[in-house]
Amino acid sequence: MTESVLDYMARLGQAAREASRVLARASSAQKNRALQAAAAALDAARDELVMANELDLAGGRANGLDEAMLDRLALTPARIDEMIEGLRQVAALPDPIGAIRDMRYMPSGIQVGKMRVPLGVIGIIYESRPNVTIDAASLCLKSGNATILRGGSEAIHSNKAIAECIARGLAEAGLPAAAVQVVQTTDRAAVGALISMPEFVDVIVPRGGKSLIERISRDAKVPVIKHLDGICHVYVDSAADVDKAIRVADNAKTQRFAPCNTMETLLVHEARAAAVLPPLAAIYRDKGVELRGCPATRELLGEGVLVASEEDWATEYNAPILSIRLVASLDEAIAHINRYGSGHTDSIVTENFTDARRFLTEVDSASVMVNASTRFADGFEYGLGAEIGISTDKLHARGPVGLEGLTSEKYVVFGDGHVRT
Amino acid sequence: MTESVLDYMARLGQAAREASRVLARASSAQKNRALQAAAAALDAARDELVMANELDLAGGRANGLDEAMLDRLALTPARIDEMIEGLRQVAALPDPIGAIRDMRYMPSGIQVGKMRVPLGVIGIIYESRPNVTIDAASLCLKSGNATILRGGSEAIHSNKAIAECIARGLAEAGLPAAAVQVVQTTDRAAVGALISMPEFVDVIVPRGGKSLIERISRDAKVPVIKHLDGICHVYVDSAADVDKAIRVADNAKTQRFAPCNTMETLLVHEARAAAVLPPLAAIYRDKGVELRGCPATRELLGEGVLVASEEDWATEYNAPILSIRLVASLDEAIAHINRYGSGHTDSIVTENFTDARRFLTEVDSASVMVNASTRFADGFEYGLGAEIGISTDKLHARGPVGLEGLTSEKYVVFGDGHVRT
Numbered sequence: 102m103t104e105s106v107l108d109y110m111a112r113l114g115q116a117a118r119e120a121s122r123v124l125a126r127a128s129s130a131q132k133n134r135a136l137q138a139a140a141a142a143l144d145a146a147r148d149e150l151v152m153a154n155e156l157d158l159a160g161g162r163a164n165g166l167d168e169a170m171l172d173r174l175a176l177t178p179a180r181i182d183e184m185i186e187g188l189r190q191v192a193a194l195p196d197p198i199g200a201i202r203d204m205r206y207m208p209s210g211i212q213v214g215k216m217r218v219p220l221g222v223i224g225i226i227y228e229s230r231p232n233v234t235i236d237a238a239s240l241c242l243k244s245g246n247a248t249i250l251r252g253g254s255e256a257i258h259s260n261k262a263i264a265e266c267i268a269r270g271l272a273e274a275g276l277p278a279a280a281v282q283v284v285q286t287t288d289r290a291a292v293g294a295l296i297s298m299p300e301f302v303d304v305i306v307p308r309g310g311k312s313l314i315e316r317i318s319r320d321a322k323v324p325v326i327k328h329l330d331g332i333c334h335v336y337v338d339s340a341a342d343v344d345k346a347i348r349v350a351d352n353a354k355t356q357r358f359a360p361c362n363t364m365e366t367l368l369v370h371e372a373r374a375a376a377v378l379p380p381l382a383a384i385y386r387d388k389g390v391e392l393r394g395c396p397a398t399r400e401l402l403g404e405g406v407l408v409a410s411e412e413d414w415a416t417e418y419n420a421p422i423l424s425i426r427l428v429a430s431l432d433e434a435i436a437h438i439n440r441y442g443s444g445h446t447d448s449i450v451t452e453n454f455t456d457a458r459r460f461l462t463e464v465d466s467a468s469v470m471v472n473a474s475t476r477f478a479d480g481f482e483y484g485l486g487a488e489i490g491i492s493t494d495k496l497h498a499r500g501p502v503g504l505e506g507l508t509s510e511k512y513v514v515f516g517d518g519h520v521r522t
Numbered sequence: 523m524t525e526s527v528l529d530y531m532a533r534l535g536q537a538a539r540e541a542s543r544v545l546a547r548a549s550s551a552q553k554n555r556a557l558q559a560a561a562a563a564l565d566a567a568r569d570e571l572v573m574a575n576e577l578d579l580a581g582g583r584a585n586g587l588d589e590a591m592l593d594r595l596a597l598t599p600a601r602i603d604e605m606i607e608g609l610r611q612v613a614a615l616p617d618p619i620g621a622i623r624d625m626r627y628m629p630s631g632i633q634v635g636k637m638r639v640p641l642g643v644i645g646i647i648y649e650s651r652p653n654v655t656i657d658a659a660s661l662c663l664k665s666g667n668a669t670i671l672r673g674g675s676e677a678i679h680s681n682k683a684i685a686e687c688i689a690r691g692l693a694e695a696g697l698p699a700a701a702v703q704v705v706q707t708t709d710r711a712a713v714g715a716l717i718s719m720p721e722f723v724d725v726i727v728p729r730g731g732k733s734l735i736e737r738i739s740r741d742a743k744v745p746v747i748k749h750l751d752g753i754c755h756v757y758v759d760s761a762a763d764v765d766k767a768i769r770v771a772d773n774a775k776t777q778r779f780a781p782c783n784t785m786e787t788l789l790v791h792e793a794r795a796a797a798v799l800p801p802l803a804a805i806y807r808d809k810g811v812e813l814r815g816c817p818a819t820r821e822l823l824g825e826g827v828l829v830a831s832e833e834d835w836a837t838e839y840n841a842p843i844l845s846i847r848l849v850a851s852l853d854e855a856i857a858h859i860n861r862y863g864s865g866h867t868d869s870i871v872t873e874n875f876t877d878a879r880r881f882l883t884e885v886d887s888a889s890v891m892v893n894a895s896t897r898f899a900d901g902f903e904y905g906l907g908a909e910i911g912i913s914t915d916k917l918h919a920r921g922p923v924g925l926e927g928l929t930s931e932k933y934v935v936f937g938d939g940h941v942r943t
Contacts, residue, residue, distance in 0.1 A: 514892070
């Protein structure tokens with residue numbers, strides 16, 4: 102490029118801002134047509150997608166990416182099917198835009214309500230998985246937002262090929278090409294530019310590792326919808342049903358080890374420890390989970406349980422490791438969660454109404470649960486139809502973020518020549 | 523103080539965080555008792571309040587504050603009445619906290635809904651008016667948030683005296699003193715510290731001039747709910763009713779000149795200009811409003827209308843000055859507003875359904891109106907019962923911000939031992 106990266110990004114930003122005006126008034130039918138046409142374009146471009154992906158995979162191997170990274174980068178036929186299916190599912194979701202709610206007469210005679218509107222332009226910054234290009238683009242498009250997508254440099258050929266399919270969909274629906282733009286340079290300065298253009302970009306959604314998200318949050322000049330740690334807890338209350346406790350604590354840890362909504366610390370009331378922990382420990386042992394416990398846990402379960410340090414309580418393992426702590430009361434459990442947790446997802450197992458009610462009120466997390474596995478904290482399981490991520494922020498969107506999290510509401514006022522006196 | 527300002531602010535922050543846990547679970551009755559008791563304490567402390575205020579006024583005079591500033595600083599008996607009444611009104615508002623909505627069964631069998639919860643700790647940074655101390659403290663308290671209030675150094679004695687009354691109210695209701703803390707130092711480093719403690723402060727609400735708000739937004743390490751410009755428009759459509767147009771355009775400009783929701787630019791469709799502008803110009807002349815127009819406006823109204831420059835379209839006058847522009851179409855009006863406006867409040871005067879519908883959809887502002895004066899953009903007029911400010915942000919709260927804007931929602935999940943498969 103002869104153009105500087107800053108100029109290039111400003112050009113994308115300007116085009117996105119203009120496209121966002123068109124998208125804001127696009128009909129649901131038009132947006133859905135674009136999504137369906139993009140799905141058809143992906144289906145027709147399977148060979149090109151695989152060829153582009155081969156380039157990325159070859160580059161990745163040459164750059165020494167490990168097997169896990171290469172696996173995330175690969176566009177298999179099954180993953181292309183998933184992208185196509187994802188586009189069709191988003192097309193089938195209800196359109197949130199334009200809904201007007203709570204229109205009421207005020208004492209002055211005006212009517213006041215709220216209308217759901219797009220945010221405008223959304224910047225997405227993500228790492229190797231090329232399917233994020235489709236996920237993010239489809240949700241932003243459906244919610245009437247223009248998008249600028251900045252994927253990892255290791256996936257640039259795949260992302261460009263996917264972007265061409267999206268462009269075909271947009272063209273077929275008569276929507277501007279700048280509605281979805283994939284950044285075409287791998288220059289890292291593009292990220293810095295993207296997060297520093299409040300005049301063109303309304304919000305940034307970073308998807309990736311914690312260090313990426315922390316860096317972007319620190320440097321961004323525009324708001325960031327972010328997901329940091331997922332240090333999730335299950336608390337087995339003194340009034341817990343033993344079978345439910347075992348079922349939930351097993352599933353929350355072992356259904357999958359890597360996700361952010363997997364339990365990292367199990368808190369058990371002393372009065373239930375003898376009934377719950379030995380059978381659970383046997384399950385965990387069979388499934389290869391390393392246990393680290395407080396002194397009371399180790400006294401109960403033996404020295405096969407390692408010593409949990411202060412650091413363990415504040416660690417997201419994303420791995421087959423679990424820390425366990427006995428507590429003397431519900432208060433102690435809530436205090437532990439609010440101190441060491443990350444405000445992501447926490448669950449109590451109890452048959453006691455008052456304990457459940459207190460846990461729901463006093464645990465300050467994006468999702469609070471009773472008698473359910475933390476693994477349910479997910480946009481699909483919550484009925485959002487899709488998910489752009491899980492927010493651990495408190496403002497704006499909190500918890501799983503679907504279409505509604507990519508929108509805002511404006512006030513709508515109707516009068517008949519009304520003036521203020 | 524022997525303690526550094528940073529240490530002092532961290533101590534306030536820590537105490538606020540702890541108090542916020544107590545407030546989050548305080549009952550509505552307890553919060554209302556604190557508000558009513560604070561009102562009674564203000565009423566009983568009128569002499570102390572006036573004496574403290576005298577110190578501030580004397581200091582202000584010595585420091586050469588102008589009359590307008592001194593007037594804003596003064597705690598007259600009527601203003602003390604207003605503070606007392608304000609506390610009682612907030613006590614009478616419904617409590618937003620704990621409301622659970624949209625609790626629904628999912629295919630997995632879990633129930634998922636959303637519960638309204640406090641944000642946690644809110645920092646308020648404001649300038650001379652001491653009554654903001656009561657406004658902000660009462661709204662934050664009612665919405666279950668702990669507050670750290672940092673008023674202007676010129677009002678420090680008044681704010682401390684008001685803080686003592688609030689402290690009496692909190693004590694009477696058995697709530698922690700740290701639920702509402704007024705920063706006791708006038709050291710400016712306190713502001714820098716307050717906006718840089720994400721571990722203790724969840725959101726900052728600055729109230730004051732644009733330069734204060736811009737500086738805080740730029741430097742803050744925590745989210746800011748902010749109000750920047752209010753460049754509001756009235757657009758008189760080709761299908762406008764002439765009487766309504768004149769009434770709305772008069773009121774939007776002249777009911778008060780200084781507020782942010784006052785019209786700064788009047789857009790008139792060419793087809794209505796001859797009917798609407800001459801009578802309006804006469805009204806504005808009588809009320810001392812200086813007019814600045816585009817060439818077509820000046821052709822119609824004569825050279826008494828000054829030339830509007832490009833800069834005029836982007837200026838918030840907060841003064842008896844109005845810029846006027848003729849447009850050839852609704853499209854031109856919408857494009858003008860989205861380009862030069864500040865996304866605050868814009869109104870169309872029209873009898874045409876389709877024009878009204880397009881204006882509502884396509885004007886990207888926090889409040890969009892049909893046949894109503896922009897002056898209605900206000901928390902009280904919108905039925906919020908109170909207002910901590912008007913947000914020109916798009917994320918989280920947009921437009922007038924009442925109790926709900928100081929809250930968030932968390933997901934609530936109920937199961938019966940449900941696990942994910």
